[in-house]
Every structure is written in structure tokens, then in C-alpha cells.
Amino acid sequence: MTFNLFVIPFFGGMLFLLAVIIIRFTAWLATLDRSGRKKLGHGLLNGQIFPATWEVFMESLLHRRMFRQNKLLGFMHMSFAFGWFLLIVMGNLESRIYSGNHLNPPYYPIFLKFFVHDKRALPFELYTLPGFFRFIMDFLLLFILSGLVLAFIKRTRSKWFGMKRTTQHNKLDKWAITSLWLIFPMRLLAESFTAGVYQGGGFLTNTLGMAFASFLPVEHLYYPAWWAYSIALGVFFVTLPWSRYMHIPTEVLLIYLRHFGIKTGKKPDSFTDIEIHSCPRCGVCIDVCQMNYAGKTDATPAYFLRSLRYGKQNAIQDANCMLCGRCHQVCPVQIDTVGIRMASRYIDNVLVSPSYNYLDSIQIPEPRVDMLYFAGCMGHLTPSVKKAMVKILDASGENFSFMDEDGSVCCGRPLMMAGLPEAAGELIRKNTETIVKSGAKTFVTSCPICFKVFSEEYKLPGIEVLHHSQYLLRLVESGKIKVDASPVLAVYHDPCELGRGSGIFEEPRRLLNKMVCLADISQQREHALCCGGSVGDLAMNYNERTVIRDEALKILLEPNPDLLVTACPLCKKTFDNGSDVMVMDLAEIVSERMPESSDSTLFEAPVTQSRQQASLSQEAGKEVKFPVCNPELR
Amino acid sequence: MSDIKEKVRFGFTVNKDRQIDYDANSKKLASTVIIAEPSLNLCISCGTCAATCTAAQFTDFSLRRLILLVRRGEVSGLENEVTKCMLCGKCQLVCPRGVNTRNLILQIHKALKNTVL
Numbered sequence: 001m002t003f004n005l006f007v008i009p010f011f012g013g014m015l016f017l018l019a020v021i022i023i024r025f026t027a028w029l030a031t032l033d034r035s036g037r038k039k040l041g042h043g044l045l046n047g048q049i050f051p052a053t054w055e056v057f058m059e060s061l062l063h064r065r066m067f068r069q070n071k072l073l074g075f076m077h078m079s080f081a082f083g084w085f086l087l088i089v090m091g092n093l094e095s096r097i098y099s100g101n102h103l104n105p106p107y108y109p110i111f112l113k114f115f116v117h118d119k120r121a122l123p124f125e126l127y128t129l130p131g132f133f134r135f136i137m138d139f140l141l142l143f144i145l146s147g148l149v150l151a152f153i154k155r156t157r158s159k160w161f162g163m164k165r166t167t168q169h170n171k172l173d174k175w176a177i178t179s180l181w182l183i184f185p186m187r188l189l190a191e192s193f194t195a196g197v198y199q200g201g202g203f204l205t206n207t208l209g210m211a212f213a214s215f216l217p218v219e220h221l222y223y224p225a226w227w228a229y230s231i232a233l234g235v236f237f238v239t240l241p242w243s244r245y246m247h248i249p250t251e252v253l254l255i256y257l258r259h260f261g262i263k264t265g266k267k268p269d270s271f272t273d274i275e276i277h278s279c280p281r282c283g284v285c286i287d288v289c290q291m292n293y294a295g296k297t298d299a300t301p302a303y304f305l306r307s308l309r310y311g312k313q314n315a316i317q318d319a320n321c322m323l324c325g326r327c328h329q330v331c332p333v334q335i336d337t338v339g340i341r342m343a344s345r346y347i348d349n350v351l352v353s354p355s356y357n358y359l360d361s362i363q364i365p366e367p368r369v370d371m372l373y374f375a376g377c378m379g380h381l382t383p384s385v386k387k388a389m390v391k392i393l394d395a396s397g398e399n400f401s402f403m404d405e406d407g408s409v410c411c412g413r414p415l416m417m418a419g420l421p422e423a424a425g426e427l428i429r430k431n432t433e434t435i436v437k438s439g440a441k442t443f444v445t446s447c448p449i450c451f452k453v454f455s456e457e458y459k460l461p462g463i464e465v466l467h468h469s470q471y472l473l474r475l476v477e478s479g480k481i482k483v484d485a486s487p488v489l490a491v492y493h494d495p496c497e498l499g500r501g502s503g504i505f506e507e508p509r510r511l512l513n514k515m516v517c518l519a520d521i522s523q524q525r526e527h528a529l530c531c532g533g534s535v536g537d538l539a540m541n542y543n544e545r546t547v548i549r550d551e552a553l554k555i556l557l558e559p560n561p562d563l564l565v566t567a568c569p570l571c572k573k574t575f576d577n578g579s580d581v582m583v584m585d586l587a588e589i590v591s592e593r594m595p596e597s598s599d600s601t602l603f604e605a606p607v608t609q610s611r612q613q614a615s616l617s618q619e620a621g622k623e624v625k626f627p628v629c630n631p632e633l634r
Numbered sequence: 635m636s637d638i639k640e641k642v643r644f645g646f647t648v649n650k651d652r653q654i655d656y657d658a659n660s661k662k663l664a665s666t667v668i669i670a671e672p673s674l675n676l677c678i679s680c681g682t683c684a685a686t687c688t689a690a691q692f693t694d695f696s697l698r699r700l701i702l703l704v705r706r707g708e709v710s711g712l713e714n715e716v717t718k719c720m721l722c723g724k725c726q727l728v729c730p731r732g733v734n735t736r737n738l739i740l741q742i743h744k745a746l747k748n749t750v751l
Binding site for chain 1: 672673686688691692693717718719720721722723724726727728732734736737740743744747748
């Protein structure tokens, strides 16, 4: 007997799910743009498939990134994914050995314990491990159930899992999660009842079965339990494609496509759709999103991607994001949340059509120089940084030209952030022309916003694009500039576009360590906070930005520093308006720590001031901690 | 005679008397933009935005004038004006009233296309 009516909910659900997945995947792959299709073809042939498969194993089954986030969270997820996967694999092996047949109906391994309940050891097991399958199947079930218990606990004690907030699910997700949570308890009941009737089962189901049999009419209960198990499976499979659990199949596809080199486009396309469907709404991004401070939880990536997926997002939700990338950093699926946000702004701003005809009339100067310095629009609002850079460059004897001394054409990044890549293209063309004509071999900018677009979107053959933190370090390390150390205690704020955006974490720190005492803060490097001034956000008002800035300052100033250092004019300007501690740019510090510098008194003033404050608060009975980073100097 | 008049005025002229003509002007645009970007109401037309503007170095673009024209409802020709902005955000940083200028520009763009004036 290998059929019973109760397999229908499971089997129907499974066929339905398979059909939906095949249709969706085909539609996605067929609508990839031309370069995407090309990359797909290349990727399938050039061996990228192996590292991709490895990543699928590590992420979709073992959940390595989830483990990094929080061990308990990782285990919970792994027990479901890897446990279920192993249960399917072992169940298939077991059923093949039992039936002696390689082609069993797909439902056969799932409901094997119903169809087969003889206790005779298999020929395979007899000579190797007696009772192996009975043990392993029960063990895997227990493994999954342990994850289920954790998932229950997470509902009320999410802090144990490293999460302050969890996602508020919509109706469909609640259906899906309920059916998913019922699957394994139902399987346990069905197998236990059956074991109670036929004295079969392994260490778990047999023990439970015998216990149930002692006070329950298991012979009447086991059949309905198999029905319940099958129905739970069926409901889960039918709801899966429209719920958060669509991430299970889609993430696999996403990992392969990402390995083939496909990236989020400037406009929404089928790849962004794949990314959107890969979001499991686990909610890890919700906590790290600083929009919470401004009371804009609905703009956090989990909710934003959900709205986008069901076509319910609005322009305000799209615009409410500073594009800082903290969510992308922690995302277990590594969804390019920043890129998707910019792509969906493309649709919102499709009516916005700037025209920069006037660019053609701008004369390009033709000084032949080795190096170009570009302060950027924001750089012009921090003249002290410009001055410092010019002073340093003069002292280094570099043959340089200040490209935007009398004002510049914008780099184009703000337009890209607003979802206007075509308009940005016009500015990029003009600036490229100017840079190439200058004959410079090195291009240095003070603004990380500019730096990101210059290094990623501009085609500048033979020209090295550097942020001033990199360039200044080079000057110091090559001995062209000398700086001396000081006992000043500083914290360094990683600008979003420089740190997470461009991967530059080390250079600024190496440079700072030559001049000041650098204290660590709780949120730094990849986890650095956004200052709140970002040009990435389009909708927030000044007060909301202020809240975000002040929350960031609280964390930055935890070590009681004398100085807050950053490497972005926008961060500097933003913090300047709210910080009790002096805010300086890297370039300013270099300029003041040069031995011939006459204005180092400025540098000492904040130190004295913060020491006075510290002694005042010590007198008031408050504990003041100064981390010791360089005892010789302090 | 006119020559003498000109000399008496020391080269200064007096603008022709003008008043806002609401038959010709339309406040529709302003009301649409204000709903989309309420911080427009904060603007005091101080002109700091225009003074720092990146685009103003190359053109006669002025956000201050743009806002004045939108508020008055003198909307003809605005379409060519607003397209000059590069959205760099300097004006937003210097604005003493905290007007969300970048979104304001985007909303003016959209309202000009969407509103029947």
C-alpha cells in the first residue's frame, strides 16, 4: 500500500509550489536585461557555479551570516533549514532502501512511517548500523523541534536573539508561519501515534508513542494526525510563494546570479525583483536602521521591501532613507537595499527631467598638472578643510591644481541618490572632460560622496582616484610631509560613503594614529553610524535629522574624547552643529600637526576645555573614564 | 529735458507700479508643492540658498527667486528655470530655516508636470 487519500493536500501543494517556482524563475531569467543574460551565460560556463554552490550551502543551509549576527538566531535558523534539508535527504535514502526502488512517489518518503511499520532491520542496516535510520530520523526531527522551541521563545524574548525589534508580520505571513510551525509537531504526533500502535519508531517517537498509548486511543488518533501533518505541509506550500518564505527558493537563485556578476541596476528590473523576493523579513535590519530614531520604522528595509514586493510602497517610503548601508552590512541575504532604494526612486522621479545645457559653455582650463584636487560642493562649505588641503599640498611640493577653486560642477552622486542616473550622466561627462584635459595622473577629493561616484561611475583611464585620507597617508608615509604626535584623545567617525560605501577604513586610522590617540567606539568601521546629514534622504525634515545626529553623537562621544574626527565635509558640518566636542577633518589635523604649523594652539584649546569639563564632572561625583591608548603621550 | 531728469535721479530708476494679478497667476502649483514638501512654509526668502548655489556659478538660477515665483503663482517659464539645479544639496545645508530644498526642487519639477495651471 503506497497511497492514501491524506497525501493529497501535501502532494497537491507541492506540485502547485513547483509550478509557481518554475514559472517565476523562468519569467525572471527571461526578463533579465541583455548584459544580465550575457553574465548568466558566462557564469554557467566559467566555473563560478562552484563557489556559488558553496555559498548556497553555507548561507541557505548553515546560515553562517546569521550565526555571525547572533549564535542563538543562527542555530534557530539552521535547525529549520539544514535540519529539514537533512530530513528530506535521509528520508529519501530510507524510503529507497525500504522499497528497494529508486522511483518512489514523492510523498512516499514524507509519510513513510504510515506506509511502513515493520520493525525488521533493513538488510543495509543489519550489517552496518542497526536502527540507524530510526535513530537519525528521530534525531533530525528533534533538531528541527529545538529550533521551533527557540522560534517560540523569540516571539517574546527577542533580545536573547540579539534583536530589539522583530518584524510585524502581515496576514499572509501569519498563515504561512502558523502552518510551518505546525508541520513538525504534527509529524511528531503522527509518527508517535503510529509508533504507539505498531510499537515502531526511534528513541523519540517510540518513547512518546508508548506514553501516549498508555492513556490515549492512539489507534483512532494516528490517522487524523497524518491528515493534519499533510494539511500543514499543503497550506505552507500554497502560501509560500506569496509570503516571506518565498525567500527560500529565491535566495538560491540570487546567490548564483550574484556570483555571475549581476548587480542591482539603476532602474527596477527583474534582478531587483529577485532581490525583493529574497527578503525573508527576518528584521535584522530594523534594529540597525537609524530611521527608527526619527520615528520612521515603516521606512526600514524589511518593511520597505515588503511594500515594494506587494506594490504598496509610496514615494515617501522610498525617499525616507539616508542610504547609509547599515542594513546591507547586516543583511543575512546581502540584499543591496541601497541600490534597490535608488532604483525605486527612479520610478518616483521619472517626471523630473533636469537639463544642463549650460555645461557646454563652461570653459575648461588647461593647466598641465600631476595632480588635481577637488573639494566638492560640500567641501566648499567647510573652507577650513580646503585651506588645510592647499597648505599641505603646497608644503609637499606637489604640482597640483585646485580643480574647483572657483566652484565646480557637481559630481553627480546626489542626482544618482535621487534616482536620476541620466541627469547625473551629463555632469559626469563634463567633469570627465575637465579631469582628462588636465593631464593629471592623480585625482584627490575631500568629499566621500564625490569619491564614491568618481571611483565607481567615472571612466578615467590612467588616472588614480583617491580620497584625501588615502593621499595624505601616502604623503606622510613617503616622508613628503612630517607630522608629530600629540596626547589628544580622538574618536574617528567613518563616513558612510567612505567606509561602508568604498571600503576605506584603515587609511584614516593609520594616519590618525600618527598624530593623536585614537579611541575605539562601540559602532565603528562597517557598523559606523550615519551622521544624519546624508544627501541620500529626500524626505526627512531638519528636526528629524537632528534627532538622528544627536543619537549618533551620543555613541561617538562615549569615550569622552577631546576631538571628533571625520573625513567628510557633510559629516563635519552636521556634527559641528550639535557636538560639545570639537569636530575636525583629517586634513585639518594633518595641517595642524605639521611641525612648521603656527596655529597649533587651536588644536590644544579643545583638549584643555574637555579636561576642565571632565574635572568639573569628577568634582560633581560623576565617574569619568579616559581610555589609555598611548600612556607615554598622555 | 528727459536728460536733466535722468541726471537728477543720479542714474536710479523707479520700477513700474505692479501688483500680483491673480487672474493671470495660479497658486495651484504652490499649494501642490506645499503638500508634498511642507517645509516650504518655513522659507523666509533670505537668499542664502542662492548665494551658495553650485548651479548659480554658471547660470542665473536662484532658488530664492524660484520660491518667490512659485508662491506668487507666477509660474510661466518656471519649467526652464528649475531644470538647472544639480541637486547637490549645498542650499539645504546652509538654509537657516531647515527647508528641505532638495525635495522641494523635485516636487516643483513634478508639480509643474502634473498640475494643470
